Amino acid sequence: MKHSMLTTASMIALLTLTGCDNAPRETEQAADTTAQQIMTLSAAQNNPARSTSNKLRDEFRNPVETLQFFGIEPDMTVVEIWPGSGWYTEILAPYLQAQGKLYAAHFPASETRAYYAKSRQDFADRIISDPYFSDVILTEFAPLADSEIAPPGSADMVLTFRNLHNWYMAHGEEGVESAFNDFYEALKPGGVLGVVDHRLPEDRPAEDMASTGYMKESWVIEQAEQAGFVLDATSDVNANPDDTADHPRGVWTLPPTLRLGEDNRDYYVGIGESDRFTLRFVKPEITSE
Template sequence: MKAMTQMMTVAAATLLLMACGNNDSTSEVSGMTLTQAVNENPARDPENLKRDVYRNPIETLTFFDVQPDMTVVEIWPGGGWYTEILAPYLKEQGQLYAAHFPQSETRDFYVNSRKKFVERVASDEAFGAIQVTEFAPSENSAIAPAGSVDRILTFRNLHNWYMGGGNQALEGAFATFYTALKPGGILGVVDHRLPEQRPVTEQDSSGYMKASIAIAAAQAAGFVLVAESDINANPEDTAAHPRGVWSLPPTLSLGEQDRARYQAIGESDRFTLKFKKPETSS
């Protein structure tokens, strides 16, 4: 990575959280602090809690400086792993947009995932204030009103867009994010990391992405890279598995084959990137 890029470790992010104290000090006005939204939140599925050790939600959201009074867009929330945290955290003062799969999508997985999510928003009080929109990387998606968003967050999605549409899909995605963000707004990106020395063709099917590819696509859209973090790094992951990233937990696509070995590795090595839309952007 370029020397000018600020590197933050888990320890650094944790120190930032402790030093600022903003998330816990806002409890009287926000209703739920970030720590409470992660650790004391009845809306969270117990199975999701088990993955905190790999997904590091407190450190990650602190690194992206997500505050309870912000307007936030979560891209492709899937079943709502991060939504379970963001929804109660933002409920009192902020606004959460969940830009889910497009309604025009006809494939069963996408249709069923969106349907289940929409039903949960309608029935779960913790999800009640969410605005469900849609996103497709190849379209000019209205994920939120233009220029209205403080934070856009996308977790482990870039590889899907790249495998489906290559660099053109990435260009479309980052252009959409740029349009929705306010000047000065932050885009947070997490994805499975492909080592830089590996052939770029491995991105076509492995589920891993080079951080340099993500950075270049964001910068081409006008974003400035503010910082990188190793919060979600896993040095045990070589990114060289028979069925790509899906060989690892939680998917374990090889079944019982080498299961203990993959469980010992844990979830994937991930890059965590923080981009900013310039203040002077029109």
């Protein structure tokens, strides 16, 4: 973050030193806006609503850099898919509270499985009890359910963090296809879909996606494009070259799950969280013939 702000300041200083006294005012204003955006995200990252245990994950999940890459702005309408206990919501909710709108598309209200029902209820309770969450709009999402995660064509951005593998493992290609279709429906033309998930090396068999929790980046891009999205940019902000993606219990071998318990715990803690791809897609603008 400091690096980004220094880069902006250095750019302006360089223009001055090289005699560009008449550089367009718009350039400086754009630089100031970018710096202010970073500061605002930083404030949201460090707000009192965030738990200590969640903050410990920042070094692996890089929330400020990830959200900046997606191009989030404080006046946007954003949909977070399957927020769980609210790891990213703790940043998104205060960031968007004053000027924007946040939909949290959680597990369906009709869900009867204990874990999913409790997770949704705990999240709903937090909306009532936590002032930082008070303006979050609770909706729902389930693959193959034609979910209305937000009013059609209303969202500037849809975000999904480490969820695609769940839908694939439960419903195969059809589950991921259904998800992308729902996201496309909710977004405005020109809206952004941000995707983060665990990366399966391209030379590994595609069948490994069915059980390891890792997904091939190329496959995910193909599925999104089939739904109508255009790949706008990729980032390695959440890459981890120490992760070989070939662990005994899949991605859950690594932190924070550590499914092997004490077996080689120090080794897996040393690897850190998984290697992840970070993708930004755009819903094309409507063009007149």
